[in-house]
Amino acid sequence: MANITYIEHSGASHVVEVEAGWSVMKGAVRNGIPGIEAECGGALVCGTCHVYVDEQWLARTTPPEDAEKELLESVSAPCGNSRLSCQMLVSPELDGLIVRMPEAQG
Template sequence: MAKITYIEHNGTPHEVEVKAGLSVMEGAVKNNIPGIDGDCGGACACATCHVYVDAAWRDKVGTAEDLEKSMLEFAENVEENSRLSCQIVVSDALDGLVVRMPESQH
């Protein structure tokens, strides 16, 4: 399990343990984290799980592939550190990961 901190757009943190093999989005949905809907169920077919990955974790979560990049075009306020949380697979190496939600997701 990895401890992940999800930070709402207003600064409210939610620290939860997420089982390895699940996506960061699945961890949020299973723990009722506000701001991450995952409307497509993790199929990379929407942008309702958009997050900003803290700088210290960007290398560890990897880079977005082409499909994810095209889906991010539908998200608001995309930044250099934007990712779809459904495309980040949790592993023990992500213990301590911090992601933030954009203001448009509340």
């Protein structure tokens, strides 16, 4: 398990325990966190699970693979710390991870 903090664009914060092995997206969906639409269910085709990884956590996450990088080019307001939460697997090392949602998904 890892505690993940999801911060909505409005600033509302949600801290939830997410099972190791789940994606950050699955943790959000299963816990009813608003702001992550996850239309494709994690199939890496829609980009509606876009998040910004808090800068202090970037070095602790695995870098995005080419398919994720390509899809990130089509999301709203991509940044250097943008990730698709469906591609980020939760592990005990990510306990305390902070992700922020963009103003809009898609």
